[in-house]
């Protein structure tokens with residue numbers, strides 16, 4: 412199975428001529444390089460740049476990509492810092508001690524933000540994103556469970572992890588890669604995320620932990636972390652089972668601390684043993700950085716931490732990768748310094764205001780029913796009302812694409828596969844103005860959509876293969 416599929420099409424060679432990206436400065440046509448095998452010789456840098464740049468023009472416009480949670484705008488100063496550090500490898504902590512120090516400070520700041528008992532100790536690390544952070548947190552949960560069950564594992568016990576069916580795909584990856592049974596609570600009626608009691612009911616002596624998601628990927632809703640912990644407290648009282656909770660705060664761990672200060676979801680809950688976030692989502696850094704933190708050193712088994720001495724020194728690391736760019740970590744530190752708590756609050760509040768305003772105006776069009784309103788994550792999901800029969804959410808997604816907007820449509824997982832939605836992720840840089848333009852375009856399309864004889868769902872399969 413090829414891992415890369417795509418529109419390769421017939422074998423084509425792009426052409427170069429003397430007036431456009433020419434390869435030979437003396438003139439004349441030059442044959443462009445092959446695209447599917449390494450060219451025999453070099454090209455001048457301008458020509459190589461031109462070829463690559465031009466092909467990339469056909470990618471979507473990142474700022475109009477309302478499917479992604481990942482940062483698509485940073486200040487030029489952040490860009491300068493990132494280009495100054497792009498040659499620094501994060502693993503070379505002895506060679507780049509200041510970069511390593513900035514990483515340590517970011518961990519301490521997050522530990523403080525999330526109310527770790529000893530923030531200065533800052534037990535945590537940067538990663539390539541939340542997916543790697545979740546793998547690390549899951550491994551720590553599994554290892555702690557295995558240590559508690561030395562007498563039964565690996566021979567007779569199979570570990571399991573309890574979560575809602577709405578978890579991001581990284582948790583299915585974790586369970587698959589690390590041979591843990593994924594115990595998933597399905598959706599039910601208007602409940603689109605994990606139910607505390609249902610989670611507790613799925614736990615047994617082989618449960619390594621429960622995952623609570625702060626900010627469900629499907630609809631932007633917060634899972635009730637405190638209630639999940641309370642249900643597990645009751646379980647412990649009844650049965651003696653002491654099940655730790657990991658909070659997947661990929662988005663919400665950088666939203667709730669600024670906008671929902673009274674919401675108790677973090678290390679203030681004694682049962683929360685680890686938390687992850689994506690620095691590159693509402694942490695406001697370009698793609699390539701995440702964070703994993705543990706409550707105390709006891710929550711991260713020491714034997715998972717590696718110390719290598721062949722770079723000089725003896726720095727501890729916990730990571731799946733070895734080499735990894737340092738620039739994103741530097742950009743995270745820059746953003747923390749640049750914004751502070753107040754700055755983050757203003758930026759996230761703006762995104763939430765845009766989300767709430769846009770959700771309300773979409774509801775007012777009459778054709779749509781909101782599932783969420785953008786008042787938790789600045790994200791909302793909506794579907795067509797029962798009266799709408801001429802078109803469906805997949806038609807809306809496709810037609811918006813004609814105007815440049817990337818708004819995904821997808822079906823919900825079990826047991827609400829009957830429900831298909833559109834989802835809008837409002838990020839920094841998606842301004843009130845842009846939201847207004849999106850609404851204008853949607854408004855303009857509606858008369859045509861209403862005149863369709865029936866939904867054109869032929870591309871439904873393609874539309875639902877979307878995963879974020």
Ligand SMILES: *Cc1c(COP(=O)(O)O)cnc(C)c1O
Pocket residue numbers: 480539540541542543545579581624625626627628659660661662689701879
């Ligand atoms: C985005 C996301 C992830 C994966 O994060 P990456 O940083 O893209 O690896 C995991 N969990 C949730 C809830 C997410 O939203």
